[in-house]
Amino acid sequence: MERIAILQMGHFLLVTIQVDMHDHLAMTLQDDLTNRISKTSARGVLIDISALEIVDSFIGRILANIAKMSRILDAETVVVGMQPAVAITLVELGLSLKGIRTALNVEKGMALLRSSLGDSQGGSMDGDAEK
Amino acid sequence: MQKNEIISINSSSDVVLVRQAVRQFAVELAFSLINQTKIVTGASELARNTLEHGGGGTVNIEALDRGTRRGLRLTFEDSGPGIPDIELALKDGFTTGNGLGMGLSGTKRLVNEFEIVSRVGEGTRITITKWK
Ligand SMILES: Nc1ncnc2c1ncn2[C@@H]1O[C@H](COP(=O)(O)OP(=O)(O)O)[C@@H](O)[C@H]1O
Ligand SMILES: [Mg+2]
Numbered sequence: 001m002e003r004i005a006i007l008q009m010g011h012f013l014l015v016t017i018q019v020d021m022h023d024h025l026a027m028t029l030q031d032d033l034t035n036r037i038s039k040t041s042a043r044g045v046l047i048d049i050s051a052l053e054i055v056d057s058f059i060g061r062i063l064a065n066i067a068k069m070s071r072i073l074d075a076e077t078v079v080v081g082m083q084p085a086v087a088i089t090l091v092e093l094g095l096s097l098k099g100i101r102t103a104l105n106v107e108k109g110m111a112l113l114r115s116s117l118g119d120s121q122g123g124s125m126d127g128d129a130e131k
Numbered sequence: 132m133q134k135n136e137i138i139s140i141n142s143s144s145d146v147v148l149v150r151q152a153v154r155q156f157a158v159e160l161a162f163s164l165i166n167q168t169k170i171v172t173g174a175s176e177l178a179r180n181t182l183e184h185g186g187g188g189t190v191n192i193e194a195l196d197r198g199t200r201r202g203l204r205l206t207f208e209d210s211g212p213g214i215p216d217i218e219l220a221l222k223d224g225f226t227t228g229n230g231l232g233m234g235l236s237g238t239k240r241l242v243n244e245f246e247i248v249s250r251v252g253e254g255t256r257i258t259i260t261k262w263k
Contacts, residue, residue, distance in 0.1 A: 054175060056172050056175040085167075088165060089165070092169070093176075093237035094223055
């Protein structure tokens with residue numbers, strides 16, 4: 001079955017969405033991510049949507065669900081790389097994506113995740129916490 | 132360019148095909164990236180509605196060339212249950228399923244022309260037009 005890859009990097013899970021996902025694939029990603037967070041005790045999830053040409057209300061709902069689910073499992077989700085045309089369209093469509101943290105790119109998203117983990121994980125605001 | 136294309140919508144991969152075909156028409160009409168994104172997003176919403184609420188159907192994608200005015204018209208048709216109260220269905224957040232209820236109302240905001248014809252027990256036809 002077709003699936004979107006989830007990579008693990010330390011305390012974080014990384015997902016890069018590179019295909020125009022049909023709805024079942026997006027649902028599978030939501031389930032897979034939830035399972036992986038609980039199995040790996042990941043503390044953060046970073047979803048790169050820079051290749052996504054649209055976000056409609058279905059994908060918007062999936063992203064919000066992932067964020068909600070991860071929070072329950074004590075992990076933070078950051079969505080990165082939304083294209084400007086996608087962001088403008090989302091606003092006009094009427095989706096607020098409230099509850100979803102966003103960052104401009106992968107580096108900034110990683111920095112956000114590290115800082116939200118706080119000192120116990122050696123995180124820092126400026127994203128250079130590679131030690 | 133090709134003037135029109137009809138695609139049947141019977142699965143979630145058909146919804147992807149509709150998005151891709153609408154994108155191709157919009158690119159060939161030289162729509163701006165923003166307008167491409169808006170019409171493809173609207174097409175995705177209405178194609179999903181045709182599938183999930185209408186029980187499947189078709190979309191007719193037409194390139195419009197009215198002299199100096201060029202645009203894209205999409206007509207979604209199904210013979211599903213119909214929409215009993217169109218005004219209510221067009222309210223932000225109204226859903227009879229488990230969606231966000233933003234598909235119809237949001238799509239209306241993304242296009243220039245929006246028309247619903249629906250009869251209970253007979254089906255629904257929704258036409259949207261985006262001018263370049
Ligand atoms: N093609 C259709 N056939 C029957 N009912 C429809 C159709 N399209 C939309 N509807 C009705 O309008 C409601 C609102 O649609 P929409 O705004 O797309 O929200 P959602 O799909 O999230 O429920 C749907 O819940 C459904 O009751
Ligand atoms: Mg809908």
